[in-house]
Amino acid sequence: MEKQTITIYDVAREANVSMATVSRVVNGNPNVKPTTRKKVLEVIDRLDYRPNAVARGLASKKTTTVGVIIPDVTNLYFASLARGIDDIATMYKYNIILANSDQNDVKEVQVLNTLLAKQVDGIIYMGHKITDEMRAEFSRSKTPVVLAGTVDPDEQVGSVNIDYQAATEKVITQLIAKGNKRVAFITGSLLEPINGVYRLNGYKNALKKAGIKFDESLIFESEYSYKAGEALWDKLAGAKATAAFVGDDELAIGVLNGAIDHGVKIPANFEVITSNNSKLTEMVRPRLSTITQPLYDIGAVSMRLLTKLMNKEEVDEKTIVLPYNIADRDTTKK
Amino acid sequence: MEKQTITIYDVAREANVSMATVSRVVNGNPNVKPTTRKKVLEVIDRLDYRPNAVARGLASKKTTTVGVIIPDVTNLYFASLARGIDDIATMYKYNIILANSDQNDVKEVQVLNTLLAKQVDGIIYMGHKITDEMRAEFSRSKTPVVLAGTVDPDEQVGSVNIDYQAATEKVITQLIAKGNKRVAFITGSLLEPINGVYRLNGYKNALKKAGIKFDESLIFESEYSYKAGEALWDKLAGAKATAAFVGDDELAIGVLNGAIDHGVKIPANFEVITSNNSKLTEMVRPRLSTITQPLYDIGAVSMRLLTKLMNKEEVDEKTIVLPYNIADRDTTKK
DNA sequence: GTGAAAGCGCTAACAA
DNA sequence: TTGTTAGCGCTTTCAC
Numbered sequence: 277m278e279k280q281t282i283t284i285y286d287v288a289r290e291a292n293v294s295m296a297t298v299s300r301v302v303n304g305n306p307n308v309k310p311t312t313r314k315k316v317l318e319v320i321d322r323l324d325y326r327p328n329a330v331a332r333g334l335a336s337k338k339t340t341t342v343g344v345i346i347p348d349v350t351n352l353y354f355a356s357l358a359r360g361i362d363d364i365a366t367m368y369k370y371n372i373i374l375a376n377s378d379q380n381d382v383k384e385v386q387v388l389n390t391l392l393a394k395q396v397d398g399i400i401y402m403g404h405k406i407t408d409e410m411r412a413e414f415s416r417s418k419t420p421v422v423l424a425g426t427v428d429p430d431e432q433v434g435s436v437n438i439d440y441q442a443a444t445e446k447v448i449t450q451l452i453a454k455g456n457k458r459v460a461f462i463t464g465s466l467l468e469p470i471n472g473v474y475r476l477n478g479y480k481n482a483l484k485k486a487g488i489k490f491d492e493s494l495i496f497e498s499e500y501s502y503k504a505g506e507a508l509w510d511k512l513a514g515a516k517a518t519a520a521f522v523g524d525d526e527l528a529i530g531v532l533n534g535a536i537d538h539g540v541k542i543p544a545n546f547e548v549i550t551s552n553n554s555k556l557t558e559m560v561r562p563r564l565s566t567i568t569q570p571l572y573d574i575g576a577v578s579m580r581l582l583t584k585l586m587n588k589e590e591v592d593e594k595t596i597v598l599p600y601n602i603a604d605r606d607t608t609k610k
Numbered sequence: 611m612e613k614q615t616i617t618i619y620d621v622a623r624e625a626n627v628s629m630a631t632v633s634r635v636v637n638g639n640p641n642v643k644p645t646t647r648k649k650v651l652e653v654i655d656r657l658d659y660r661p662n663a664v665a666r667g668l669a670s671k672k673t674t675t676v677g678v679i680i681p682d683v684t685n686l687y688f689a690s691l692a693r694g695i696d697d698i699a700t701m702y703k704y705n706i707i708l709a710n711s712d713q714n715d716v717k718e719v720q721v722l723n724t725l726l727a728k729q730v731d732g733i734i735y736m737g738h739k740i741t742d743e744m745r746a747e748f749s750r751s752k753t754p755v756v757l758a759g760t761v762d763p764d765e766q767v768g769s770v771n772i773d774y775q776a777a778t779e780k781v782i783t784q785l786i787a788k789g790n791k792r793v794a795f796i797t798g799s800l801l802e803p804i805n806g807v808y809r810l811n812g813y814k815n816a817l818k819k820a821g822i823k824f825d826e827s828l829i830f831e832s833e834y835s836y837k838a839g840e841a842l843w844d845k846l847a848g849a850k851a852t853a854a855f856v857g858d859d860e861l862a863i864g865v866l867n868g869a870i871d872h873g874v875k876i877p878a879n880f881e882v883i884t885s886n887n888s889k890l891t892e893m894v895r896p897r898l899s900t901i902t903q904p905l906y907d908i909g910a911v912s913m914r915l916l917t918k919l920m921n922k923e924e925v926d927e928k929t930i931v932l933p934y935n936i937a938d939r940d941t942t943k944k
Numbered sequence: 945g946t947g948a949a950a951g952c953g954c955t956a957a958c959a960a
Numbered sequence: 961t962t963g964t965t966a967g968c969g970c971t972t973t974c975a976c
Contacts (some may be wrong), residue, residue: 280951283945283954284953284954285953285954292705293962293963294963294964295953295954295955295961295963296955296956296961296963296964296965297957297961297963299954299956300961300962301847302954303955306963307745307961307962308962309961309962310944312962314962326723326726326727327727327953327954328668328727328729328953328954329724329727329728329729329954330667330668330673330728330729330953330954331952331953331954331955331968332953332954332955333664333954333968334662334664334952334953334954334955334968334969334970335954335955335956335967335968336954336955336956336968337955337968339664341707341728344708348693348887349683349689349692349693349696350686350689350690350692350693352684352686355683355684355689356684358683358708359710360684362708362709362710363710364681366709368712370709371709371724371725371728372707372708372709373675373698373705373706373707373708374692374696374706374707374708375696375705376693376696376697376700384651388629389660390663391660391705392660393660393661393943394663394664394675394705395663395664407951432795432950434949447805451945460680502889502892502893512922526893529893530893532891533895555684555836556890556893558836559836559860559863559864559867559890559892559893559894560893560895561867561895562895590797595622602961615968615969617968618969618970618971619970621971627946627947627950628945628946628948629969629970629971630948630949630972631946631947632945633946633970633971633972634945636970637971641945641946642945642946643946644945646945646946661969661970662968662969662970663969664951664968664969665968665971665973666969666970667952667970668952668953668954668968668969668971669951669952669969669971669972670969670971671952671971674945688968708945708958744962785955817974903969918976930971932973
């Protein structure tokens with residue numbers, strides 16, 4: 277004997293009202309007489325009725341769930357954004373379907389499609405770059421999309437970021453002011469606009485203003501991983517770099533430890549500054565100097581923006597730029 | 611003019627078949643003549659038809675999504691499990707709804723209820739402890755549940771863990787063998803069975819076998835956070851501890867840095883061993899010695915177990931214990 | 945191998 | 961303030 281699921285119809289019958297009335301009290305519709313509301317509520321409680329969100333979703337064409345595409349939850353940068361997203365989602369009664377993409381172009385499109393098949397009300401995408409195919413899918417569907425910590429020069433969908441170019445220019449300028457003539461630029465692929473356009477432009481601008489010639493050999497495209505950074509020291513030494521700007525915290529810790537393990541004194545002989553201010557930066561010794569991004573807030577603001585888009589509210593600016601700062605800690609000279 | 615959504619009915623009409631046939635080809639039912647299958651597929655492609663998973667869920671009573679309750683995605687231990695869960699979920703065509711609980715008793719129950727309302731096919735719970743209310747909810751609903759990295763002495767639902775007691779006993783015994791008579795025991799709340807029962811029993815057993823008297827002042831209940839660990843040094847010194855077993859990596863790094871910042875030589879004057887072998891342990895200097903848990907696998911195996919439960923397959927043992935090991939790195943003496 | 949038809953549990957007009 | 965009635969888009973018997 278299977279346990280019978282209680283439906284809105286059962287409640288209606290027990291309470292001697294129509295299912296419409298039950299639906300009204302469940303949905304907080306004010307057009308219900310207090311006494312009937314009370315009666316219905318009592319029956320709901322007694323029967324332990326729980327509205328079926330799937331049926332509701334089919335009827336209302338709203339699922340109150342949003343899809344979140346993330347490269348890897350295990351990366352603290354993205355996990356921090358995800359946390360901000362989920363908190364605001366919860367606040368607005370949404371749930372999130374979290375899907376790891378590994379930044380894989382094929383997987384990404386698949387994931388997007390299953391998310392759309394599941395009728396999510398909106399999508400938050402993280403991943404540093406947008407392939408043309410994803411861009412096409414985004415504009416083809418009417419489901420609102422917000423990019424979190426991800427820039428698209430196209431600006432067709434919503435996005436929340438900091439000004440990567442200005443931030444990078446500022447830290448490079450600072451490093452140069454401290455006497456570094458050869459500052460390494462270590463990021464992920466330059467094909468990602470965040471690296472190849474914004475950060476690199478910031479780097480070049482700083483050099484130009486200081487009258488330093490750009491040197492290709494100081495540019496390092498790397499995997500975003502601790503191991504990759506750790507293995508980089510020989511090349512860095514070979515390029516005669518005296519400081520490094522790094523685009524990812526785990527990568528930066530790798531660079532830092534790689535140097536330390538080779539007996540390099542930090543920051544006396546080599547300075548390092550990273551980009552994300554994830555909690556890792558304060559957990560290593562010496563503590564990493566870093567651009568401070570409001571990681572949680574980037575996620576939170578993205579989700580807030582998405583709620584507006586899903587509600588078809590007017591938004592004056594869907595390309596949001598949050599403030600950044602610089603934390604001079606122990607891997608840069610005072 | 612709104613973009614009209616394409617339904618199974620549109621496809622049926624265009625292909626001159628009934629919607630039942632379309633449904634069959636979409637679901638890979640073999641009872642369709644190859645020629646009609648081909649025709650239908652062609653129309654699906656041409657119309658760019660995408661099955662509505664919500665409607666499908668309502669009709670079939672299966673949503674192919676599972677709920678995942680996690681204390682905090684930002685904690686690498688749980689994030690690693692989550693990654694394993696999502697990968698296997700994807701492999702079996704499931705999606706995950708990820709919900710942060712902050713280990714908050716009230717929030718947890720709320721989250722569980724919205725997950726059930728959304729008709730998830732199964733639930734994976736992470737969180738170190740199970741409140742009576744959650745236990746009650748679990749047994750009341752017929753939705754399968756698996757605990758990942760979370761023990762319930764009750765063993766009513768599925769679970770995947772390592773043998774925390776044996777692992778703890780082993781590392782404490784090792785620490786004692788190296789001459790430590792006063793080993794601190796630093797974990798989260800002892801109300802959580804993983805700490806108060808399994809790990810503590812392991813600790814006590816090791817002491818007993820070594821003929822060392824249990825000393826309450828060496829037991830530290832802490833928050834699971836870096837800061838908390840960092841602040842602990844004075845108390846540790848006050849208790850004359852010469853080594854510490856720590857139940858969480860971030861907490862352990864805090865303890866480690868707290869000691870180092872006070873000029874303590876590690877491991878010469880103080881040894882530390884932690885419990886999770888998250889990637890953080892190799893990112894700090896000195897590298898943390900640790901119990902190695904197969905984090906990703908705990909998540910992966912949990913999800914695999916859940917798929918079996920959801921399929922009502924026979925499972926011989928739903929309390930799974932995975933192997934652990936010990937990595938002697940640089941915070942313990944050789 | 946294929947089609948007709950009855951739901952799945954709910955929302956949202958529209959009437960009353 | 962409340963009830964009636966269509967769907968929402970699909971799966972799934974049951975016939976043919």
